[in-house]
Amino acid sequence: MRERPAIAVPRIGGPGLPVGAAVVAGLAVLCAGAPVAAVVQGSSWIGYAAGAVSAVVVCGLLLHRFAVPIVAAGQCVAVLVLLTALFTAERLPGPAAVLRIAGLINGAGRQINTGIAPVPATAEILVLLTAAFGLLGVAVHLAAVSAHAPAVAGVPLLAVFAIPAALAEGLLPTATVVMAAAGYGLLLVVGDGSRTRRTSWRAVLRHSPAALALLGTAGLLALTIGSGAGVIGTSGRFGSGGGPGAGAGAIGLSPFTALRGQLNDSGSTELLQVRGLPRATYLRALTLSNYQANVGWRASPPAPGVPLPGPVQPPPATPGEVVDVQIENVGFRDYWLPLYGEPLQVEELPDGQWAYDGRSGTAYAIQPHDEQRWTVRTLLPRPTAAELRTTDAVSTGVPEYRSLAGVDPRVIALAQQIVAGQESAFDRAIAVQDYFTGPGSGFRYSLQTAPANGDDALVEFLTVGRSGYCEQFASAMAVLLRAVGVPSRVAVGFTGGTDYGDHRSIRTSDAHAWVEAYFPGHGWVLFDPTPLTDGRTITPDYVLETRGAGPGPDAPVPGTDLGPDEAPTVAAGPAPAAPTPEPEPGTAAPATGGPGAVPWALVAGTLLVVLVALLPAGVRRWQRRRRLAAVAAGGPAAVAAGWQEVLAESADRGLPGHPTDTVRGTARKLVREHRLDPGSQQALRRLVGVVESSWYGDQHPDAGELVAPVRAVRAGMAAGGPLGLRARLLPRSVLGRLRPDGSRPAPAGHAVDDETAATRS
Numbered sequence: 236m237r238e239r240p241a242i243a244v245p246r247i248g249g250p251g252l253p254v255g256a257a258v259v260a261g262l263a264v265l266c267a268g269a270p271v272a273a274v275v276q277g278s279s280w281i282g283y284a285a286g287a288v289s290a291v292v293v294c295g296l297l298l299h300r301f302a303v304p305i306v307a308a309g310q311c312v313a314v315l316v317l318l319t320a321l322f323t324a325e326r327l328p329g330p331a332a333v334l335r336i337a338g339l340i341n342g343a344g345r346q347i348n349t350g351i352a353p354v355p356a357t358a359e360i361l362v363l364l365t366a367a368f369g370l371l372g373v374a375v376h377l378a379a380v381s382a383h384a385p386a387v388a389g390v391p392l393l394a395v396f397a398i399p400a401a402l403a404e405g406l407l408p409t410a411t412v413v414m415a416a417a418g419y420g421l422l423l424v425v426g427d428g429s430r431t432r433r434t435s436w437r438a439v440l441r442h443s444p445a446a447l448a449l450l451g452t453a454g455l456l457a458l459t460i461g462s463g464a465g466v467i468g469t470s471g472r473f474g475s476g477g478g479p480g481a482g483a484g485a486i487g488l489s490p491f492t493a494l495r496g497q498l499n500d501s502g503s504t505e506l507l508q509v510r511g512l513p514r515a516t517y518l519r520a521l522t523l524s525n526y527q528a529n530v531g532w533r534a535s536p537p538a539p540g541v542p543l544p545g546p547v548q549p550p551p552a553t554p555g556e557v558v559d560v561q562i563e564n565v566g567f568r569d570y571w572l573p574l575y576g577e578p579l580q581v582e583e584l585p586d587g588q589w590a591y592d593g594r595s596g597t598a599y600a601i602q603p604h605d606e607q608r609w610t611v612r613t614l615l616p617r618p619t620a621a622e623l624r625t626t627d628a629v630s631t632g633v634p635e636y637r638s639l640a641g642v643d644p645r646v647i648a649l650a651q652q653i654v655a656g657q658e659s660a661f662d663r664a665i666a667v668q669d670y671f672t673g674p675g676s677g678f679r680y681s682l683q684t685a686p687a688n689g690d691d692a693l694v695e696f697l698t699v700g701r702s703g704y705c706e707q708f709a710s711a712m713a714v715l716l717r718a719v720g721v722p723s724r725v726a727v728g729f730t731g732g733t734d735y736g737d738h739r740s741i742r743t744s745d746a747h748a749w750v751e752a753y754f755p756g757h758g759w760v761l762f763d764p765t766p767l768t769d770g771r772t773i774t775p776d777y778v779l780e781t782r783g784a785g786p787g788p789d790a791p792v793p794g795t796d797l798g799p800d801e802a803p804t805v806a807a808g809p810a811p812a813a814p815t816p817e818p819e820p821g822t823a824a825p826a827t828g829g830p831g832a833v834p835w836a837l838v839a840g841t842l843l844v845v846l847v848a849l850l851p852a853g854v855r856r857w858q859r860r861r862r863l864a865a866v867a868a869g870g871p872a873a874v875a876a877g878w879q880e881v882l883a884e885s886a887d888r889g890l891p892g893h894p895t896d897t898v899r900g901t902a903r904k905l906v907r908e909h910r911l912d913p914g915s916q917q918a919l920r921r922l923v924g925v926v927e928s929s930w931y932g933d934q935h936p937d938a939g940e941l942v943a944p945v946r947a948v949r950a951g952m953a954a955g956g957p958l959g960l961r962a963r964l965l966p967r968s969v970l971g972r973l974r975p976d977g978s979r980p981a982p983a984g985h986a987v988d989d990e991t992a993a994t995r996s
Contacts, residue, residue, distance in 0.1 A: 237555045252296060253296075253970075254296060254851070255964065255965040255970050256380045257292050257295050257296050257376060260375050260385070261288045263375065263388070263419060265284060265285060265368075266286055266417055267414075267419060268368060269415050270710055277354075279356050280356050283361050283368075287369035288372045289315060290313040290316075290369065291310045291314065292376070295380060300831075307373055310376065312328075314366065314370065315328045315336075318369075321361075321362075322358060323336065339359045339363070343362065348985060350717070389419055392419060395463065424958060441635050464980050505742050506729075507565060507729075507732075508563040508738045508740055509562055510561045510737065511560045512558065512560050512575065516773065517726040518730075519573065519575070519730075520569065520572075520573045520728040521534060521597045521727055522595050522597060522728075524595065524635055525635075526640070526641075526642075526714065526717075532713070532725050535635075537597065537599050538594050540590030540591045540592040540599065543572075543581050543584050544584040545581070545582075551577060552838060553577065553755070553758055554622075554757075555759055556615045557579070558609060558612070558613060559612050560575055560610065560611050561610045562610070563608045564606055564608060564609075569604075569831050570599055570600055570602070572597075573729065573741075574597075574611050574613065575611060575615065576616065577596075578598075581609060583606075583609045583610050588604060596759065606806055616760070617776065618757045619780065620780040622756075623659075623757060625659075625660045628658065633722045633753055636717070636722035636723060636724055637720070639718060641719065642714060643694055649694075649697060650716075651718070651719065654666045654719045660720065661754070663716075664760075667715045668764050671712065671765070671766060676766070678701045678766055679702050680705075681704065693711060705747050707747070708765040709749050712762065712764040722752065722753040723751065724750075724759070725750060728748075730745045730747045731773050741813055749761060749762065749763040749976050750763070849964075851969045852963055852965075855883075855887070855966040859883075862879060862880040863945070865877075867939055867942050870938075874926050874935065876897075877922060877926075878926050881919075881945065882901070883966075885909065886968040888956050888958065890908045890909070891967070898926055899923060905919060911948070911952070915948055917953075918945075918947035919944070922941065922944040
């Protein structure tokens, strides 16, 4: 008698390839990374994270047959290759690429240490996130796929929760927490907790010390990062002790971090509503007086201030207008309290939280607050150009606002060229401002400035690049003013906002930086060198008075003949780190190390990962439809398809067949394990009889004859044990595993019964 050939159950990815487990582990990492959205601005980081995880998943599947340490090492190399391609000009990893990546990661550390979340998605932040998601993916793949212990992978995933949660109260949106929890739940779906899996986990650790070391290191790093997450952003806080007026400790806060974030934000959020302001005026939050070589402008520790609320200073002998301004908070929270002009008295604040430092002109607190409202009685100075020309700013006793330590001699030489022929300090200040905003200056406002390529960023910006935004213009002008003897500082805050009749609205898009120069008898006088084209610039009357005497459209701009490599014979000092903004996400080319546009290739890769994750369920559905169609058609194919579909339904519910089982032996197992009801048992007996008649007696069913029995058996299995989420996403009939001897298990139910064998003999 002839024997029926074994009918193989289709599987994807090759024998034993854990496609489903690897993809689900990758998806779990991405879901668990959702809280990063509360720490990093924008959504461009998602593409980079997805690219890193995809590289880990694909590499892990390609190297699945090798030892666990080789798989982990290969995945790490894949992440390094991805970092090289995205953030360096090199094609393959090498010393230059590694140094570039290390430099970017080091820069990310500085940004995190001095910034306030959410930080902009700069090249430094993106390279750090890409590397972190890649290494996290390696650790999770090792635990969930290689070791079959998905629960252990939750240890490194804890770091994703710890970092954002440590930054500020209420920082994490609910959706990000839900996604992270769902990611871990999805990871647990990969494993079934069986003894076989636990044994495999112990075996991997016993035979792979390197795997144990790698997983242990990942867990230790996760716990270390989590415990140290509280320092992120806290370098910008004041030292403890002494209360608001103590001013103890240095401030590491980089206010330009928040400024860039507000300007790079695609939306515009209302922060403040101002009433009682007679005209548009810049709103100062803080000032920067400390210029450090190779660092840039930094905030200095405030002096022990005057406690608020209450009067802060007597009315100065400065001509101007005293007004009462009411500021209502809509969405502002910071260490700094924005104030107008020369504040005289601040009210409607809680006692003991705020203090005012008259020297820096800022109100500050130990911790960030979001006060409901505050009022300020302030003097809005209105000096004239003639009054300012009679003031000798050079002889004032404010040495900290005239420091030039570390400034490149080329910058000093350029400043002297710009003010050549100007006698008064005021005219020198106007000449420096006109260098940036005057006719024919060649400077332009842009958020898309590429990184500097010369030996000194400030020299290149002043003479070659000529493109940037308020941070660069204000920082550069303040240095130039000091170079010609005019005391200066950088102010950070907001422009005049939008007039709505009964109030002015200050939004995130109004964030700005400008220059304040000191003139005895008039205090700090505002100059704005940023060539804005959107109408936000406020030009003071004393500047307007000088426009008639300014250079004509065809007049050359002073100082433009100095090239970036032309320096005086004076020995050059340390190169200053002029604040050059990081490229806005989506503008810089990857070859320069900046974050490129939204990486659509990586987004497409993410979609591909999702599709691959759903592929096993899709294959199972396609198989079911194809088989049921064959069952309805009748003939020999109907018997094979019907029996195969019944076996597949059984396998999906955790009852794998055995190649030595007979058709009737398999049927008895189905009845017992799936607790089939009497109706389903009768349908199964009918199906078994038709299968045996077809395979061993060449008596094949007519069209539609097996539809009802197959349907009834499937329904009985579903009633006895519904499919869980894992079984639906990763059907076992599609994703079969290798047998211990390395062979593929054969389908059950094709051996011959004893009585059948006797009949055939």
